Each structure stands twice: as C-alpha cells, then as structure tokens.
Amino acid sequence: xxxxxxxxVLLVVLLVLAAGCFAVYKQMSGTTINLDNSILDKELLxxxxxxxxxxxxxxxxxxxxxxxxxxxIGLDHSDSxxxxxxxxxxxxxxxPQSNSMKLLSIPRxxxxxxxxxTGAKVNSMFASGYQYAVREAQDHPELLSGKKVKLGQFTFxxxxxxxxxxxxxxxxxxxxxxxxxxxxxxxxxxxxxMVDAVGGIEINVERRMEYDAPSENMFIxxxxxxxxxxxxxxxxxxxxxxxxxxxxxxSNDFDRGLRQQQVITALVHKLTSWNSLPKTFEIVxxxxxxxxxxxxxxxxxxxxxxxxxxxxxxxxxxLSFPGQWQSPFVVVDDxxxxxxxxxxxxxxxxxxxx
Numbered sequence: 001x002x003x004x005x006x007x008x009v010l011l012v013v014l015l016v017l018a019a020g021c022f023a024v025y026k027q028m029s030g031t032t033i034n035l036d037n038s039i040l041d042k043e044l045l046x047x048x049x050x051x052x053x054x055x056x057x058x059x060x061x062x063x064x065x066x067x068x069x070x071x072x073i074g075l076d077h078s079d080s081x082x083x084x085x086x087x088x089x090x091x092x093x094x095x096p097q098s099n100s101m102k103l104l105s106i107p108r109x110x111x112x113x114x115x116x117x118t119g120a121k122v123n124s125m126f127a128s129g130y131q132y133a134v135r136e137a138q139d140h141p142e143l144l145s146g147k148k149v150k151l152g153q154f155t156f157x158x159x160x161x162x163x164x165x166x167x168x169x170x171x172x173x174x175x176x177x178x179x180x181x182x183x184x185x186x187x188x189x190x191x192x193x194m195v196d197a198v199g200g201i202e203i204n205v206e207r208r209m210e211y212d213a214p215s216e217n218m219f220i221x222x223x224x225x226x227x228x229x230x231x232x233x234x235x236x237x238x239x240x241x242x243x244x245x246x247x248x249x250x251s252n253d254f255d256r257g258l259r260q261q262q263v264i265t266a267l268v269h270k271l272t273s274w275n276s277l278p279k280t281f282e283i284v285x286x287x288x289x290x291x292x293x294x295x296x297x298x299x300x301x302x303x304x305x306x307x308x309x310x311x312x313x314x315x316x317x318x319l320s321f322p323g324q325w326q327s328p329f330v331v332v333d334d335x336x337x338x339x340x341x342x343x344x345x346x347x348x349x350x351x352x353x354x
Contacts, residue, residue: 033292035183038163039133039143041115067095067347068181073126073168075151075187084127084164088260091172091180093344096306100315102344103264105257107321111329112171121329122171129167133160149292151187161185161292176341182295190290191238192231194267197286200228201266203237209251210244238263253330254321261318269313317350319343 074088089106108123120128137143137159147158169183195201209222220236229237238260243249322336332340343350 031287031291031293032297033149033158033162033165033185033294034147035162035166035294037145037159038129038166039136039159040129040163040166041132066097067093069093069178070182070184071169071172071180072184072186073165075126075185084130086123086126086168089122089168089172090260090264091176091344095347096310097347098315098349099310099312100317100349101311102317102319102350103261104319104340104344105260105321106172107253107257107323107330109253109325109328109330110175110323111331112175114171115167119329122168122175125168125171126164128164130160130164132167133157133163151185151290151292165292165294176344178345182293182299184295185292187290190286191263192235193286193290195229195231195234195263198267198270200230201234201263201270203227203229203234203262203266205229205237209237209240210249211240211242212244234263252325254323257321258318261316265313265316265318268311268316272312319350 070092072088072090072092073086074090075084075086086108089108091104091106093102095101106122108121110122111119112122112125114120114125114128133143137157144157144159149156149158149161151161165183165185169180173180204226205222205224207224209220211218211220213219218236220240222233222237222240238256240259241251241253241256243251319340321330321332322340323330323332
C-alpha cells in the first residue's frame with residue numbers, strides 16, 4: 001500500500017512573498033493556474049450544488065477576506081508514483097483577526113459522494129476530475145488552450161490539472177458545507193527542499209519508526225526524542241504509516257495527519273524566527289517550481305504584508321479528525337462531524353482538551 005507524502009506549502013505561501021518586490025511578484029506569477037478553464041460535467045454539478053452556487057464558476061479572484069479557507073492538494077510524482085490519486089489533503093481556516101490558523105488533515109480514505117452520487121474515497125476525486133477532462137479533450141480537442149502546467153519533473157495540460165483541482169475542491173466544500181477561497185496543488189519535493197533550505201526543523205519524535213520500501217527508495221529510521229530533522233527525515237516522519245516490526249507497530253492515517261501538522265508548525269516557527277523577509281527569498285524558487293494555485297500573486301503579496309510574523313506556532317491549532325475505519329472507507333457519524341465543524345468554523349480558539 002502506498003505511503004502518503006507530505007505536501008504542505010500553504011504557510012510558506014503566506015510567509016515567503018514580500019509586498020512591493022517586483023522581481024518576486026513576477027516570479028510568483030508562474031504559480032498561478034486558471035481554474036475557470038476546467039473541463040467538468042456542469043450538468044452534474046448543477047444537480048448537486050444548485051444554481052446559486054454555480055455562480056462561483058464565474059467569480060474572479062477576490063480580495064483577501066477577514067477570514068478564509070484554503071485547501072492544499074498534494075500529489076506524489078516521485079519516480080515510483082505517477083498516479084493521480086492525492087496523497088495529502090489539508091484544510092486550513094485562516095483567522096487574521098486573532099492571528100491564528102486551524103489545520104485539519106483529511107484522511108485519504110474518507111468516504112465522500114462523488115459527482116455521480118455514489119460513494120468514493122476522497123483521494124480519488126482529483127483523478128476523477130483529471131480523467132474526465134482527458135476523455136472529453138480526446139473527443140473535443142478544441143477544449144484545450146495549449147497552456148501547460150509543470151509540477152516537479154512532469155508537465156500537463158492546464159485544463160487537466162485545473163479539472164482535478166476543482167473536482168477535489170467541490171467535493172470538500174460539499175462535505176464540510178464551506179466555501180474554499182483558495183486552492184493549492186503541490187508536489188512532494190516541496191517539503192524536503194524547504195526544510196533543508198531553513199536548516200532543518202525541531203521535532204519531538206514520539207516513537208521509534210522503522211520501515212523499508214526499496215521500490216520507493218525509502219528507508220525510515222527514526223528514534224524517539226527531541227531532535228532536528230533534515231528534509232528527508234521530516235518527510236519520513238510525516239509519511240510513516242507501516243513498520244517493519246509488524247501490524248502492532250503500524251501508525252494510522254489520523255496519527256499521520258497530526259504529524260503532518262506538527263511538521264508544518266515547526267516549519268512556520270523556523271521561518272518566522274528569521275524575522276527577515278529578504279532571507280525568505282531563498283526558498284522562492286522551491287515554491288514556484290512545485291506549486292500551482294488560483295490565488296493571484298498580488299493577493300499573496302498583500303497577505304504577506306499584512307500577516308508576516310504575526311501567526312506563530314502557538315496560534316496554529318491542529319484539529320483531530322474523528323473518523324472510524326469501516327473497510328474500505330473512513331466514515332464519520334453525523335454528531336462527530338457536527339462537532340468537528342463547530343471547531344473548524346468557529347472564530348474562537350478550539351478546546352482541544354475536550
């Protein structure tokens with residue numbers, strides 16, 4: 001079974017772009033993807049979402065809101081994985097009024113309703129949208145603009161990628177009954193490169209982790225204790241799920257999601273501790289080569305100007321996902337989902353002790 005990769009670039013987007021710097025603005029323009037050109041089954045979307053919600057397809061990029069939601073979609077395009085299932089889905093509620101952020105890792109096996117009205121794993125939604133666009137373009141090549149999207153070492157038609165992103169976003173919006181303002185697509189190379197660029201991150205590894213997957217060139221050896229992890233070790237810590245010592249030592253998707261959030265928090269702390277925007281320019285190349293988003297460069301720059309250095313690790317809240325495993329899905333009962341949504345959508349700090 002495949003092991004998740006961590007694709008958490010959201011906070012870097014908020015922290016590395018300096019307002020008023022034309023060179024950075026121009027470079028970040030390369031991260032923008034047009035989601036309005038996605039190739040979707042609009043009739044099915046209208047049936048599920050209703051006419052009023054369909055106006056979102058015509059909306060342009062909005063100004064920064066008082067509070068807003070972001071979705072990070074992570075794809076693994078390492079040598080051993082070239083599929084289109086997502087490995088990481090992270091939902092963030094950013095609350096500038098209190099300089100805080102809430103993070104929720106969505107299990108890849110979460111049962112959702114796809115656009116056909118049947119049950120499916122949430123990590124298949126990107127592939128579903130992508131494949132639909134490919135099929136439609138084969139019959140109607142005029143749907144393709146010729147624009148290309150590069151993620152890591154792979155290049156795709158922009159319409160294929162935008163269709164996967166929109167399908168995933170729409171699915172998450174329906175499930176959580178929220179409007180997602182900005183969507184990010186990243187490849188897993190982002191994490192290792194950025195952690196190395198900041199000189200490593202401090203993590204309290206809670207347990208011994210051992211796993212070998214030669215076909216993926218992956219050999220995990222981590223031991224308990226507070227330590228500084230380099231990029232590869234941070235990725236291993238976040239992706240760990242199976243253990244050589246047997247099932248009793250395995251880690252579930254819920255624990256892995258919390259580790260992913262722990263890595264993000266440590267990375268943010270390291271970045272903000274620099275207290276120097278010019279120094280963060282060192283990682284702009286990493287971001288631009290591994291990120292696509294519908295957020296305009298100007299919006300990114302405005303966010304950094306307003307929020308840089310104001311959100312620290314004490315104001316980043318990691319929310320636990322309350323699902324249970326019922327093969328082949330993770331499912332959530334209505335009461336638990338309602339409690340989770342109250343925590344996620346509230347403007348107040350969550351009561352994590354309850």
